[in-house]
Amino acid sequence: MTVTISWHEASARxxxxxxxxxxxxxxxxxPDVVSAMLGAHAQVLSAAELSIGVRSTGLTRTDVRAALWEHRSLVKTHGPRGTVHLLPxxxxxxxxSALTAIPSGAGSFAPGVRVTDEQARQIVAAIGDALDGVCLTIDxxxxxxxxxxxxWAGDLVMPAxxxxxxxxxxxxxxxxxSGALCFGPDRGRKVTYTRPPHFAPLPATEAVTELLRRYLHAYGPSTPAFFAKWLAAPDGWAGRLFGRLAGDGVIEEVDFEGAPAWVVAGDKEFPSGGWKGVRLLPYFDAYAIAAQPRQSLFPGEAYRRALAGGQAGNYPVLLVDGVTAGVWHQRRQGRRTTVTVEVLGGGELTARQERELTEQVERVGEVLQARPELVLGEVKVGPHA
Structure with missing residues (x-):
């Protein structure tokens, strides 16, 4: 018999x-926290620091930076969707291995700009050779x-x-x-790049299978379309992967809100009720981006106010009982940071929820190593502000 799972049960897990x-x-x-997230989006490093910090009781931005630049237990590089992430x-x-196994399309560049597969291979090899053991600026x-x-590689033809x-x-x-490049420590105001330590990649089939297992463990139940969106991968490729692994008994089908979805085989235990609580998630938090269906995470007014053209991550969000109930913004001045929280739809928080929100704001201050101030009111800045 097919197991039936509700949004609130999936959200709680x-x-x-x-x-x-x-x-x-x-x-x-x-790295343990980042591993559970399947990477922390790090185009803006301070947002990644918050994503990691709010998932712990004691970690701060200093701990994240130490893991990244001193211990080298984290790597800042291009991850899912080609965007910059922190990865263990x-x-x-x-x-x-998994990311390079995903088929890539023809790209959006004009034919006269686009590189061939062979040229791309030469460029990647050249980058890896150039960065081995050194840190270089982009120039x-x-x-x-x-x-x-x-x-030909230096022709100024790419609009940007x-x-x-x-x-x-x-x-x-x-x-x-592919592991030929990662970010190095800044040189003054300039970004640098280096090469991660050499390693032996996993076989591609093994890596893709394991990545899907981890994705379903963290964000299941899910579908091929949601997995493809998370990776910016072709829908057809994701569909074939799910079909193959379902046939091999690696994943199994469940009923998720009246539609077929998949979990790791045997991983069908879910909390009997939804989760109650208040959380603040920063820009491009992994949960806000990966948790689907998006209409359930961003119900009603939240879909218009907290997304940008249906894209998650452009606004920091207030989660109340597992769904988006508001947006927020923090503005730092010296050793202080003001956290403005807007509850959507004219709603009000209960006394318990306000206490939890205050605790969350205090935690944001601890992570950022600043004295926080909570302001309840309209967030007037736009996305990415």
């Missing part, structure tokens, strides 16, 4: 496995790539930020996903 229902226990490391260094063999790296490939970038940069994310 996801929050628990994300260290959001209950913070990670003392002794849980930064120990999991690079999994991530690089220094560009010189090295052109010297190793040819002048009211200017033109060299041709080779259109596959820079592939270098990150």
């Amino acid at each position: 996801r929050l628990e496995r994300q260290f959001l229902a209950n913070p990670a226990a003392e002794g849980t490391t930064v 260094a120990r999991e690079l063999p999994l991530w690089t 220094e790296l560009s010189e090295e790539v052109v010297a190793r490939t040819g002048s 930020f009211q200017g033109l970038w060299p041709r080779w940069r259109q596959v820079m994310h592939r270098a990150g996903q």
Whole structure:
């Protein structure tokens, strides 16, 4: 008999496995938290620091930076969707093999700009060679790539930020996903890049299977379409993968809100009721991006107010009882940070919820190592502010 799972049951389990229902226990490391999230989006590093910190009781931005730059237990590189993520260094063999196994489309660049598969291979190899054992700025790296490939790689043909970038940069994310490139410590105001320590990648089939298992453990029940969206992968590829693993008994079908979805085989235990509580999630938090269906996480007014064209992550969100009930913004001045929280739809928090919100704001201050102030009112800034 097919197991039936409600949104509230799925939400409660996801929050628990994300260290959001209950913070990670003392002794849980930064890479452990990031592993449970399946990567922390790090285009804005302070947002990644908050994503990790609010899932713990004691970790701060200093701990995240130490893991990244001192202990090297974290790597800042291109992860799911080609976007910048923090990933555990120990999991690079999994991530690089899985991400490079995903078919890529023709790309959005014009034929005269686009690189061929062979040119892309040469660029990635050149990046890995140039960055081995050193940290280079983007201009220094560009010189090295052109010297190793040819002048064609340096042609200024790629539209970007009211200017033109060299041709080779259109596959820079592939270098990150393949393990040839990661971010290094800043050199003054300049970003640098380096190469992660050498490692042996997993076989591609094994890596893709394991990544899907981890995804379903953290965000299941889910569907091929949701998995494809999370990875920016072709729908057909995801559908075939689910079909193969269902046939092999790795995953199994359940009924999720009246529609078929999948979980890891045997992983069908869910809380009997929903989760009650208040949480603050920063920009591009992994949970807000990966938890589907999006209409259930962002019901009613939240779908219009807390998303940008249906895309999650552009606004920090207030979760109340597992659904988006507001947006928020923090503005730091010196050692203080003001956290403005807007409850959507003219709603009001209960006394218990207000206490929990105050505790969450205090936790944001601890992570950012600032004195926080809570203001309940309209958030007037736009996305990415």
